[in-house]
Amino acid sequence: MATVANNSSSSLSTLRKTALYPTLSPRPHSIQPPLPFFPSPPITHLSLNLKCSGPTTPIRIKSSSSSAAAAASVPETLKSRLRNGETLYGIFLLSFSPTLAEIAGLSGYDFAVVDMEHGPGGISDALPCLHALAATNTAAILRIPESSATWAKKALDLGPQGIMFPMIDGPKAAQKAVSYCRFPPSGVRGSAHTVVRASGYGIDEGYLSNYEEELLIMCQVECGEGVKRIKEIAAVDGVDCIQMGPLDLSASLGYLWDPGHKKVKEVMRAAEKAVLAESKPPEEGGAYLAGFAMPHDSGLDLKSRGYHMVSGAVDVGLFRNAAVEDVQRFWSTGVEEADKSSEEGEGGENGDEKYWSE
Template identity: 35%
Template sequence: MLGIFSKTTDSSFIEAIGLSGLDFVIIDQEHGPVQRERLYDHIRAAKAGQINPIVRVSGNNHNLIGSALDAGALGVQVPNISSAEEAKTAIDASRFYPIGNRGVCRFVSAASYGEKNKAEYFTESNKNLLILQVEGKEGVENLKEILSLKGFDILFIGPYDLSQSLGFPGQISHPKVKKEIMKIKDMAKSKNIRLGSFADTIETYQFLVNNGFDYIAYSVDINLFINGLKNLKSELCK
């Protein structure tokens, strides 16, 4: 699966990302400006563009995660998971019984405001993607316990935060950072857990693909827009 992060507040861009043929868009509430009301519009636009809307919530708690799923997100990405206890919190907030303890209200967008069959809604909702981000030394140290848990779908390595935690901020291609990524990859693969990460160069993307990562977010919509215009200017003004 290939997608991008989005930091725009214009839902037309979300729909356009879908029209590009990408698989998913991560609507970023951790490092982006999208608030709850705008989130609903973004999710509707993603579905109009036939792309999977994933929401990276700003924190690991029931209200933030439940609100994103109530709005119709088809997955949530939870940042800064450092322990099995934190992973359990994310699972609990994302899943209905018997997997978790997500707050129940069927009069929300995800349940067609009460029109969707109740049993169908609860069953379908538990199939939404839950992506856990591990991006620091503490998370890596506790990775064995995190990977032993059931109820999440993808382990996402945040390379920039990981590089900082290792003492090489921003140097995501540093040998020690790559070595740590490979260590995480091997542990996850031994448990048959899908892997995701972020790339902002073709070289990094190819490195991830070659190592079995199948959920890759390539760069950010606004930066891609800037670079597209730069390339256009370069071509037209030769």
């Protein structure tokens, strides 16, 4: 294999960083499959294929490439895309199925939240989902079961692009959450950065210099006390995004069975306006706004109200709906219609070929 010439100031740290965080291009209207793995290049090329914390793509760089070329190829992260004014659309994964995670990534979602709060899995179950999302070039966010230093440490060591803390009810809780994400002296995160996946198992020499800039810290506000202090929470240094929690919020307000109640909507709208009031990015003292689509409050409605990140579905919910519809469709079809459908499908284009393409 060819070696990089010393006069080519392209640092390996920069190249490794590129492998850690490949481009997350907007995909609102088209499916973009992952790039194929390249065969071994001839002697005139240097081939890097480093599987690390973020979604990975193989990288080919000429041995004479300059540091400027390497820097130009450094891809976007969730935070950089938000700074560019994009609205990001994502999905929650509760099944901990790598197959469903891979399908979600190939479908074109901008991000996927692997949910350890309400899903049955933990750290070891989340890792295969991160592998699957990385293969499809889709950013992963981990929602941890509780806001604690231990859970945050284990989640961050896996190398997600974002971390979500549940049940943040005030600025002190938000400050603690941020401290769990930062190494001393800025925080209390335990350090094993020389061997964990977040740093490419120590291969990414620039990890310590870049992790704060690239990690999206999300605080979920989902109770009556939290919404009262939401503006203070959003102003905490290090809080990048406020995630609204409509179901827990409705429960805390006494409307567990009616999340679309007028009172819940009023509280939600007031909280949203408080976060969006100054429309400042985190580096200027504000925070982005994220939320869940609901039957009474669609993803497009959230987008129209200024949400920067919208989660439109949950994997188990999508499968549940499809399964229930499939069973109902079968049993609601009359015998004659079923026979007619069967006859039309025999030997024709509407047979097995149609089934497997649906």
